[in-house]
Amino acid sequence: MTSSTQGPLCGPVSAPGKAFLIGEYAVLEGHEAVVTAVDVRAYAHAPRDQHGERPDPTSPFVAAAVELVTGWLRGHDHEVPKPDSLPVVTTVGFTTGARKLGLGSSAAVTTAVVGWYLRAAGLDLNAPQARQAAMNIAREAHTMAQEGRGSGADVATAVYGGTVRFALGGGVQPLSLPGWLTIGFFDAGAPASTGSLVKAVEAGARRDRASYELAITELASASRRFQSGLDEQSDPATAFGMIQEACAVHNEGLRALASLAKSPIMSERIETILGASQWAELAAKPSGAGGGDLVVVFARDSAQLDRVAVDLYHRFGIALVRKLETDANGLRAEPRPPVNSRIHGLFKRSVTQRREAVALATGLDPARFKDADATALDLETANHMVENVVGFLTLPMGIATNFCLNGRDYLVPMCVEEASVIAAASNAAKMIRAGGGFSGFSDPPWMIAQVQLVRVGHDSIEDVAEWVRADKAGLLELADDSHPRLLARGGGARGMEVRTLDTDTIVVHMLIDCRDAMGANLLNTVAEAIAPRLEQLSGWRSVLRILSNLADRRASHVSCRIPAAVLEANDIDGPLVAERIEEASRFAELDPYRATTHNKGIMNGVDAVVLATGNDWRAMEASAHAFAVKDGRYGPLATWRAIKGEAGRTIALQGDISIPTAVGTVGGATRTHPTARLALDILGQPMGGELGLVMAAAGLASNLAALRALATEGIQRGHMSLHARTVAMAAGARGAEVESIAQRLIDVGEIKPERAEALLGQLRAGDD
Numbered sequence: 001m002t003s004s005t006q007g008p009l010c011g012p013v014s015a016p017g018k019a020f021l022i023g024e025y026a027v028l029e030g031h032e033a034v035v036t037a038v039d040v041r042a043y044a045h046a047p048r049d050q051h052g053e054r055p056d057p058t059s060p061f062v063a064a065a066v067e068l069v070t071g072w073l074r075g076h077d078h079e080v081p082k083p084d085s086l087p088v089v090t091t092v093g094f095t096t097g098a099r100k101l102g103l104g105s106s107a108a109v110t111t112a113v114v115g116w117y118l119r120a121a122g123l124d125l126n127a128p129q130a131r132q133a134a135m136n137i138a139r140e141a142h143t144m145a146q147e148g149r150g151s152g153a154d155v156a157t158a159v160y161g162g163t164v165r166f167a168l169g170g171g172v173q174p175l176s177l178p179g180w181l182t183i184g185f186f187d188a189g190a191p192a193s194t195g196s197l198v199k200a201v202e203a204g205a206r207r208d209r210a211s212y213e214l215a216i217t218e219l220a221s222a223s224r225r226f227q228s229g230l231d232e233q234s235d236p237a238t239a240f241g242m243i244q245e246a247c248a249v250h251n252e253g254l255r256a257l258a259s260l261a262k263s264p265i266m267s268e269r270i271e272t273i274l275g276a277s278q279w280a281e282l283a284a285k286p287s288g289a290g291g292g293d294l295v296v297v298f299a300r301d302s303a304q305l306d307r308v309a310v311d312l313y314h315r316f317g318i319a320l321v322r323k324l325e326t327d328a329n330g331l332r333a334e335p336r337p338p339v340n341s342r343i344h345g346l347f348k349r350s351v352t353q354r355r356e357a358v359a360l361a362t363g364l365d366p367a368r369f370k371d372a373d374a375t376a377l378d379l380e381t382a383n384h385m386v387e388n389v390v391g392f393l394t395l396p397m398g399i400a401t402n403f404c405l406n407g408r409d410y411l412v413p414m415c416v417e418e419a420s421v422i423a424a425a426s427n428a429a430k431m432i433r434a435g436g437g438f439s440g441f442s443d444p445p446w447m448i449a450q451v452q453l454v455r456v457g458h459d460s461i462e463d464v465a466e467w468v469r470a471d472k473a474g475l476l477e478l479a480d481d482s483h484p485r486l487l488a489r490g491g492g493a494r495g496m497e498v499r500t501l502d503t504d505t506i507v508v509h510m511l512i513d514c515r516d517a518m519g520a521n522l523l524n525t526v527a528e529a530i531a532p533r534l535e536q537l538s539g540w541r542s543v544l545r546i547l548s549n550l551a552d553r554r555a556s557h558v559s560c561r562i563p564a565a566v567l568e569a570n571d572i573d574g575p576l577v578a579e580r581i582e583e584a585s586r587f588a589e590l591d592p593y594r595a596t597t598h599n600k601g602i603m604n605g606v607d608a609v610v611l612a613t614g615n616d617w618r619a620m621e622a623s624a625h626a627f628a629v630k631d632g633r634y635g636p637l638a639t640w641r642a643i644k645g646e647a648g649r650t651i652a653l654q655g656d657i658s659i660p661t662a663v664g665t666v667g668g669a670t671r672t673h674p675t676a677r678l679a680l681d682i683l684g685q686p687m688g689g690e691l692g693l694v695m696a697a698a699g700l701a702s703n704l705a706a707l708r709a710l711a712t713e714g715i716q717r718g719h720m721s722l723h724a725r726t727v728a729m730a731a732g733a734r735g736a737e738v739e740s741i742a743q744r745l746i747d748v749g750e751i752k753p754e755r756a757e758a759l760l761g762q763l764r765a766g767d768d
């Protein structure tokens with residue numbers, strides 16, 4: 001019987017995004033395409049009050065999905081959720097800043113909403129019939145919302161996940177990717193309008209049918225060649241050769257289509273990525289309709305892809321969006337909705353309520369927050385951590401809200417003794433969020449192990465350096481042999497550099513991919529392992545064998561672009577604030593005295609996350625300041641520019657930070673300190689360079705907050721009440737006395753310890 005309910009089964013449901021591997025355009029002419037699910041996800045879930053979430057019935061994809069799925073449920077005698085129980089849709093990872101990445105969010109959204117209704121009606125989303133129903137309904141809804149366009153391949157991957165072979169009207173067949181194949185997607189810099197590119201190609205086809213057919217023939221043969229490459233699983237070298245040929249043929253076909261359509265299908269940035277990939281002997285092609293969206297790069301291992309990523313980012317500012325190492329799941333039920341970092345009024349709540357709110361937002365068990373108690377680290381553990389233990393110094397840990405980075409929300413744990421750091425970071429992150437949040441790219445986790453060689457004998461230093469260089473392959477192998485477990489985790493030696501420091505000193509750098517560890521001990525092991533061989537090769541004597549803390553190959557690069565209006569402060573309009581922040585940035589760029597203070601403000605945010613996650617803050621500080629002097633003079637780690645629109649008016653503020661982030665999510669105290677473990681769990685157990693990106697974002701936010709205050713009202717006013725509280729506490733005020741004394745100090749305009757003590761005396765004596 002059909003009825004209207006919303007039962008307990010209305011749990012969250014998610015569906016992945018997608019990207020074309022090959023077969024674009026050819027698929028529209030009936031040929032096969034290969035499409036893969038990408039693990040960025042759209043979630044349909046019940047609204048959460050603490051985040052102020054509301055369903056958006058105006059989205060054409062949600063509306064079409066609801067209309068068709070409720071119709072289907074009624075037609076099949078299933079219970080239909082109440083009309084007012086529309087889910088909220090949250091997308092995670094589909095954007096960089098305010099820009100969409102072309103990863104198929106509309107199909108994922110449509111599929112997630114359809115799945116949510118099916119699950120709410122009691123269907124098991126893993127059952128083949130439910131999947132088939134989801135596929136049919138979502139496909140129709142997606143086509144309806146797109147007014148008839150679309151190949152349906154994106155819905156197929158949203159429902160089934162993995163990689164599929166797909167042809168219009170020919171169904172969907174799963175394909176498996178060989179285990180050795182690493183796939184990365186690069187951001188080609190501009191959102192492509194698939195619709196207008198396809199229309200331009202159609203117009204070109206009408207003008208010159210023969211050339212069009214020739215190009216499509218090439219694209220179709222490329223798709224077939226690629227699929228044969230995937231079948232050739234036993235011999236990676238042959239299979240990869242076929243994938244390279246397939247990409248080359250495909251790109252020729254696309255260039256032919258581009259000239260036919262007189263459209264920028266192969267943009268300059270796309271050609272740059274293709275060139276760099278080809279030079280590194282990888283295979284690459286645009287993913288999707290071209291025009292600037294994404295480029296897919298195929299490699300035989302992750303290290304090859306990392307090398308191209310480093311080259312493209314550092315030479316052209318082109319970022320690797322994500323690696324696709326395993327096939328993503330399709331439509332699935334989720335235990336909880338994704339993190340939403342906007343928690344209304346967190347600062348107004350009690351500590352217990354805040355713990356509950358963060359637990360609710362992250363899905364952690366509220367009982368875990370006992371690990372945030374001052375007593376969480378016990379004496380016995382502490383006694384094993386350092387020597388001559390007599391006790392603890394505890395610091396407050398707070399949560400910074402509003403962070404959104406690469407389309408994903410984070411609640412950021414921060415440990416710091418200075419008032420206002422967490423509030424300022426949260427406030428700045430909210431402004432940055434208004435511009436789409438932070439976008440970032442992290443270098444691969446490459447660190448440098450150094451071996452110092454000093455002169456023995458009279459050989460020329462150039463000859464000695466050359467003898468060492470000549471055995472690079474052997475030395476890389478030796479480095480790898482010293483850490484077989486690191487190798488098994490996908491890390492290992494990535495390169496070697498030989499530097500001559502003076503006529504009697506050579507230093508050899510071994511670049512090591514440390515994966516998720518900070519790597520100090522790993523690197524020291526490598527340095528010691530290769531030193532004897534270096535002595536043999538050079539005839540010189542090795543002295544120091546240790547990591548370098550200048551982690552300049554392992555930086556995190558984060559940007560944001562804030563709409564100027566959001567920056568308004570104290571009756572100073574937003575564009576003017578943006579311009580003043582740029583002036584403040586230029587001051588730091590010109591003057592090391594200012595740059596040091598500028599960077600201190602950045603480290604307020606960075607160090608607080610480094611500390612909260614149990615990482616080595618001395619290493620972070622040493623590295624950051626050495627990096628700040630990389631251009632020969634100490635400079636700012638973050639810079640700001642006002643962005644002009646039409647008529648020269650400032651429309652936005654652009655901020656950029658690059659900072660070395662030699663931090664780990666394993667090793668050191670990250671796993672031994674219970675509060676650090678909790679902090680990493682609150683962050684969602686970030687992997688790879690993600691933790692470094694969060695730290696860089698916290699630094700950029702802190703910098704923005706400080707510069708905005710300085711460029712408008714000056715820093716003292718905002719600091720006054722927080723400073724007054726600190727002074728009141730230092731004078732002995734407790735509980736409600738703290739606020740009372742702080743307010744009196746502000747009222748008398750004298751925030752001094754002796755005044756606080758006097759006021760406290762009066763308060764306690766009841767003299768006021």
Ligand code: NAD
Nearest residue numbers: 485514515516517518519520521522616619666667668669
């Ligand atoms: P560590 O010594 O704990 O080693 C990390 C361990 O984690 C390794 O044994 C590794 O095999 C293992 N591991 C598990 N999963 C891993 C994964 N996914 N990726 C990588 N490794 C994984 O820690 P570390 O990072 O080598 O060294 C960090 C510690 O060394 C910090 O406590 C730091 O303070 C200290 N330290 C620093 C310096 C310096 O900065 N100059 C010098 C010496 C020591």
